[in-house]
Amino acid sequence: MSAPKRRTSLESIRQSFLAQNEPVTAHILSRLRRDRRQGAQRLYQTLSNRYERLRIERLRLDAMLNFERVLWKSGVCNIAGVDEVGVGPLAGPVVAAAVVFMPGTEIQGIDDSKRLDGPTREVLAAEIRQRATGIAVGVASVEEIDRLNIYHAALLAMRRAIEALPQSPQHILVDARTVPGIITPQNSFQKGDGINFSIAAASIIAKTERDRMMADLDEAYPGYGFALHKGYATSEHRAALQRLGPSRVHRLSFPVIGELRGDYSALFYEFRKALDQIQTRVTLAELEKSLLKVEAKLGELERKKLRLVLARRWKMLG
8 A cells, every 4th residue: 555655645746846846845855865766766856956956046146135135134225236238239229227126035037137038038027127116227328328438328327227216225236337426325346237136137127128129229220130139249230230321329439330331441441351361370470560561551540440350360360
């Protein structure tokens, strides 16, 4: 009679921890590990792997929440994580988000938005919006980017996000910079979107919001592929710029836009093409010598661009 009971017990474990996805406990793993049946050992391996993944995620999440927990314990409850998205693209606005959670909030899977695929970002963004006590988005336009430069436009977007929160935060956690014009205490974290919970949540909100904006711009300005590359300098985007020229939502202050629309000298494009085709260090060294002889004939931006491409080719060729 004992064998059927053991089989039923094993099936019950499968139902609970596989079908119903209940949390795996150390007790159930110990029980399965001692059970020598093949089915029990297979189940043990499956659940053990899950238990280990959850343990690692628990440690990662605890590390990401460390600073918030210190502030929460000190009585600082209204903490805003702030991050921006869209500094690198050649087109579209720069978008920032500010996110505030109740003390004790945890969301599994929160991470730097760049490490997450699109569907995962959307799922997490929905949960963040459901559980946050405050969310705001700030935008700096292409015109502001061209007028202020991208660094200061990003700071402007971040300040707008903070100021748009439904309640002023008591403390601000920011990725890699300090937001000017804000009197609230701030802490800056290098690569904060990958190591801090609130900043990572803000990066997810900012990324999903900007992606939607770029999808709208794709309809307004067809042919550039904004919905696909989100304005970044992919080969497809560069080819579209050369074919169509820049649109009203391209950042004309970015030197690469001038390069792609043919604003530079014929000498620049001659060397640029040659650099793209070089495959050996010997020919690269010869081209570098030739470039040094005619550098004075190039404009300052042209020289900087060619030096940058030259350095990248040296690195690529080892």
